[in-house]
Amino acid sequence: MHGLRSAVSGDRVDVLSLEGVARDIVVRWYLLPLGAVLGFAAGLIHLSIAEPKYTATVTLAPVLQEGSSGSRLEGLGRLGSLGSLAGLGGAFGRSGMEFRKFFEVAKSRTLADRLVANKPLATRLFHQEWDQSAARWRPPDGFVPAVKGWLANSFGIDALAWQPPDGSRMQQLLRRRLAIVEDPDSPFIRLNFEGRDRDLSLQLLLTIVDQTDSLLRHAALDRSSKRIAFIEAQIPFQPSSDLQKAFATELAEQQRTRIFAASAAPFAAEPLTPATVSSRPTWPIPLISLGVGTGLGLMLAAIAAAWLGARRRRVPEPLAANS
Structure with a gap:
């Protein structure tokens, strides 16, 4: 001892x-x-x-909807000092607000519903769950999906039960793979999408940009049209010339917004340069x-x-x- x-x-x-x-x-x-x-x-x-992953990227700038090109350059200078999406509203007015909305909508359920409704795109993105011969969705093969299915059936765990790709699953995918990159020293915002298919990643990123801009465009068209109808109905009943002048000024502004939104040009955000995708996998990193x-x-x-x-x-x- x-x-x-x-x-x-x-x-x-x-x-x-x-x-x-x-x-x-x-x-x-x-x-x-x-x-x-x-x-x-x-x-x-x-x-x-x-499984290697590739990154598609595009740099976006706010689209000027009001003022001259000179005021846009001035806004860019102010935004560069602000250094985040929070300063866009002050630097670009309505244009900056639409630009801020762009990055919220890009990960929204509304956009996800549009993307999953694009059957050629959705079947490529969720190819493991698409039965080409039967033209329908099916549970994926493999050990992990089989275990999840057994747990869901045996213990009633709904969260593990397989569901066909829908807007909810697409939104989850966007939140995981779509990255919004801000540079404090730049007024521009970069969108990155990471995927296993190099070509599909680039295609999906371009579709996200196009469909997000389209959603904001149609919302602005609907909003301005309703405001124009309201203002036109109210102008004759205004008791003073000052009120009539204020209504006329707002009417002209709404008509200009509607014209801008109805054009084929980008509405809220436009690429500075063409979107690109990495030539080599960005993950895993050796x-x-x-x-x-x-x-x-x-x-x-x-x-x-x-x-x-x-x-x-x-x-x-x-x-x-x-x-």
Whole structure:
């Protein structure tokens, strides 16, 4: 019993000391390169089995709906100092507000419903769930979907039950894969979409930009048309010339908005340059995969060395007092 140290008495327990752990790792140093090699190999395996993803990107600028080109340049200068979507309203007036709305609508359920209604696009995006011969949606194949289906059927977990692609699922996909990138030093906003299919990612990004702008355009047309009808009905009943002049000014503004929205030009946002897609996968990143794998291998090897050392030094339970 002379070699036994009591943790209750406050004495240092060598098994748990940092000095003892470090000594165990040094003594079993050969486990570290073994762990690094195994971790590096795990990183290589991850790179070989991970499905590559490509990133499509487009940089957007607000579309000027009022004033001259000179006022637009002035607005861009002010916006550059503001450095976020929050400053767009002040820098561009109504144009800035439509630009802000653009990025809200881009991830909205309304846009998602439009995208999933585009059957050629939706069937490519959810190709694992589309039965081409039967022309209908079906549960995807694979181990994970099968387990989810079994859990849903056996335990009534509705959240795991398969549902055909709809607006809700499309919106979830947009929230995961569509990124809005703001630069504090630039008045422009970048949209990134990450997908497994290089061509489809670019096509979907272009469709998102086009359909989002279309939604805002039609909303502005409907809004201005209703306001024009209201103003035209109210002008004859205004008691003073000042009120009639104010109504006439607003009428002209609404008519100009309707004309602008009815044109074929971009309404809320326009690309500065054509959209592009990465020529090589942006995920997985080889350096990260190999680095993380090697680091985890080293960490696990160090833990194994410390555990083996602690196990070797473990003292058996004290015998009875009469022994």
